[in-house]
Amino acid sequence: MPRPAPALEPRLRFPHAGPDAFGPGKAELLRHIAATGSIRTAATELGMSYNRAWQLVTAMNALFRDPLVTVTRGGGTGGGAALTALGEEVLTRYSRMEEAARTATRTDWLALTRLLR
Amino acid sequence: MPRPAPALEPRLRFPHAGPDAFGPGKAELLRHIAATGSIRTAATELGMSYNRAWQLVTAMNALFRDPLVTVTRGGGTGGGAALTALGEEVLTRYSRMEEAARTATRTDWLALTRLLR
DNA sequence: GAGCGTTATACTTTGTCAAATATAACGGTT
């Protein structure tokens, strides 16, 4: 297997390009936070440092009118994180956009794949 | 105008993420090369150094089975660059993918825009 | 063969971003 198979994954950034935008990285982090209830666990699963994950959470919370992720500190479990209703909506819409873009570009995408070295 | 209007521009990378991929930057460079017939002029128009533009051309030429850009050195005009048939095809398909992704994601994109801070 | 504008390539410097490290704060449980 000389190269990894083309992933057919359009990478959408919103509302503009750049590191501060909401894109595939933040969306994936959001999914893992929703699944695990912890920023730290999500970060570990994604192979990134807690620092970086927290940085991303802060950035996306600041990007929208209200936070996407709520956080609790201390307590018996040490604390945790969860998605707000807005967070769920953003993730749902973004995931749907990814799928829509994927299907809309599939034909040309496959054609281009055959032209690769 | 507190922020630039969201550009509604999905940024597609092919065949995978990363700096070596074919994405919006290389596509735009390709368009300017086709229009001007010169790597240097295209680079200037895009506000990038000739060095960087040439680097991008080399990278995309190496990515596909055959070059996307042909080049001539010397001569009365000093030289120049042009798209090959393959280059035209790649650019056409990529542009169509951009447009298809744009229309396919428009509704959710606009909805998300209203949720921004 | 001198001049010109372009492509071609190496090398150095700078700037930026990610990673690592360290420390603090929180608040339930025990």
Place this chain on the structure above:
DNA sequence: AACCGTTATATTTGACAAAGTATAACGCTC
């Protein structure tokens, strides 16, 4: 009150990418 696992934040270090600088090669015109 000591403990624990988490969130919160600053600071330093390191790696890598971008930018800048320099120089060469090319080939047509004159």
